Amino acid sequence: MVVTIASLAVLAAVPWPVYSLLALRQVRDWRPAEARKAALGLLGYAAGVAGAWALLPQSLPYLAGAGALWLLGERIRAHNRWGAWSGLPPGSLSLAPHGPWTDEAYFRKGRERYGPVFKFTRYFKPCICVIGHERAAEILGKKRDALGLPPLAMSHRIPKGYIRFMAPEDREALRVILREGLDCALNEARMARLRAEIDRRMEAAVGAGAFEPRGFCHDLTTDLMLDVIYGVMPGDPAAPAFRAAIATLRRGEAERAGEPEIEAALVRLGALARERADRGDGVLQAAVGADPGRAEDETLLRNLAYITLLGSTDVGDFIVWALKILSEAPEWLADLRAAPDARLADMCGATVKEILRLEQSEFVIRRATEDLTIDGFRVPKGWMIVISTRENHRDPEVYDAPHAFRPARFLGGGRPVVGYRPLGAFDRTCLGAPIVDLVGTQVVRALARGIDLKVTGGDPRRYAAQHWRPNPAFRVAFACRPKVA
Numbered sequence: 001m002v003v004t005i006a007s008l009a010v011l012a013a014v015p016w017p018v019y020s021l022l023a024l025r026q027v028r029d030w031r032p033a034e035a036r037k038a039a040l041g042l043l044g045y046a047a048g049v050a051g052a053w054a055l056l057p058q059s060l061p062y063l064a065g066a067g068a069l070w071l072l073g074e075r076i077r078a079h080n081r082w083g084a085w086s087g088l089p090p091g092s093l094s095l096a097p098h099g100p101w102t103d104e105a106y107f108r109k110g111r112e113r114y115g116p117v118f119k120f121t122r123y124f125k126p127c128i129c130v131i132g133h134e135r136a137a138e139i140l141g142k143k144r145d146a147l148g149l150p151p152l153a154m155s156h157r158i159p160k161g162y163i164r165f166m167a168p169e170d171r172e173a174l175r176v177i178l179r180e181g182l183d184c185a186l187n188e189a190r191m192a193r194l195r196a197e198i199d200r201r202m203e204a205a206v207g208a209g210a211f212e213p214r215g216f217c218h219d220l221t222t223d224l225m226l227d228v229i230y231g232v233m234p235g236d237p238a239a240p241a242f243r244a245a246i247a248t249l250r251r252g253e254a255e256r257a258g259e260p261e262i263e264a265a266l267v268r269l270g271a272l273a274r275e276r277a278d279r280g281d282g283v284l285q286a287a288v289g290a291d292p293g294r295a296e297d298e299t300l301l302r303n304l305a306y307i308t309l310l311g312s313t314d315v316g317d318f319i320v321w322a323l324k325i326l327s328e329a330p331e332w333l334a335d336l337r338a339a340p341d342a343r344l345a346d347m348c349g350a351t352v353k354e355i356l357r358l359e360q361s362e363f364v365i366r367r368a369t370e371d372l373t374i375d376g377f378r379v380p381k382g383w384m385i386v387i388s389t390r391e392n393h394r395d396p397e398v399y400d401a402p403h404a405f406r407p408a409r410f411l412g413g414g415r416p417v418v419g420y421r422p423l424g425a426f427d428r429t430c431l432g433a434p435i436v437d438l439v440g441t442q443v444v445r446a447l448a449r450g451i452d453l454k455v456t457g458g459d460p461r462r463y464a465a466q467h468w469r470p471n472p473a474f475r476v477a478f479a480c481r482p483k484v485a
């Protein structure tokens with residue numbers, strides 16, 4: 001009896017690391033479908049153990065022995081010197097640490113404990129975290145030919161993949177098409193229209209009481225991106241159909257829409273895009289105007305769909321941070337409000353840079369496509385390399401009071417250049433930089449000139465889908481304030 005109870009206890013402990021990680025809300029929210037599958041797997045395991053106990057009770061001690069060996073192996077790998085003999089960096093490869101999901105200072109603590117290059121596990125995969133500006137530049141620049149990206153499901157829905165996952169020559173060709181398209185689309189008339197739309201939407205929310213800002217911001221930025229990419233303005237009769245298809249892709253990214261639904265949305269967006277290809281001056285029309293054959297290019301059309309989705313998500317989430325951070329910085333808001341027009345543009349730009357320094361750009365991630373060496377440490381082929389932009393942006397040697405919100409550091413000549421990379425680097429630099437700048441600046445300007453901000457909730461921050469975010473209880477209310485002359 002004692003042996004049976006001890007065996008069952010060991011067998012119950014075996015899946016504990018997996019179970020405890022999947023039980024985290026941050027992980028369940030990020031990958032609900034995968035979490036469901038894993039939960040089924042755990043049920044299957046429990047059924048297997050129960051079956052063995054009922055049918056072959058004498059096998060339990062042997063199974064428990066195998067389980068105990070597995071647990072011991074996991075603990076040995078968790079020792080920070082594990083793998084040192086083969087050149088691996090220090091750090092724990094414990095199977096399912098919670099820190100990356102629950103502790104904003106996880107990478108900082110890792111650096112303090114192990115140094116700027118250390119190993120850890122993220123979602124069961126072995127990773128190397130790299131901190132330091134020169135190291136980041138060397139990896140993203142000089143070592144880029146030895147790096148790939150971890151695959152994303154959505155890329156498989158596009159014939160040649162999503163831009164970030166394409167073969168280098170295809171990606172460079174698409175970057176040229178997109179850059180040229182964005183140059184055309186972001187003309188003076190459109191930029192004025194986007195700014196007016198931001199003002200209009202923010203003013204419309206004035207006095208409407210507290211609202212959930214993420215939905216509000218995503219609705220706004222989706223409309224802005226539909227205008228830039230497809231030339232579809234909010235009042236356009238086709239706008240609801242575009243919005244509905246993008247909304248389905250958004251649910252798909254959160255694993256809340258199934259493959260057939262996502263595929264139907266992509267087909268629908270392709271048809272809508274083809275109908276619009278010769279009307280308007282968005283990125284789509286610029287691309288098709290230069291080469292009419294592109295209207296049938298599924299890789300281009302599906303990339304445009306996902307760029308609309310992901311660009312609007314990133315900028316929308318950035319605005320949410322802007323609202324949160326500015327609500328906690330009344331002195332800077334007062335400075336913005338008192339600033340003469342001639343100075344306001346510079347101050348708004350500095351505000352956007354400082355918010356991006358602090359939030360919404362946590363890391364860039366790569367996968368070693370061959371064995372690599374970083375700082376003398378071995379990085380085995382297939383391992384993930386996580387370059388911590390967050391820690392680089394909080395380097396006390398570059399930034400005074402690195403955790404504090406101090407936009408003035410970006411004013412005039414005070415802009416630190418070393419290691420400021422919120423929008424990526426080198427051949428993979430973000431193509432949406434002008435959009436981020438335009439939208440961010442206009443939101444800050446609206447708060448400086450016309451709108452008062454009240455917030456509730458928001459803390460503690462929560463990690464969700466690759467980013468730290470204000471708590472889901474975060475609510476915002478806009479109120480009118482007298483215009484400053």
Ligand code: HEM
Pocket residue numbers: 163164171175307310311312314315318360361364365422423424425427428429430431432433435436
């Ligand atoms: C605050 C908002 C945004 C942030 C923080 C952001 C950040 C980034 C970062 C860090 C990368 C490089 C990723 C890597 O190296 O793995 C990137 C790439 C990219 N971004 Fe953004 N982005 C934002 C908004 C946008 C917008 C509005 C667009 C729309 C055009 C956009 C389009 C892209 C594209 C297409 C790439 C891939 C470039 C390539 O792989 O060649 N982004 N972004």
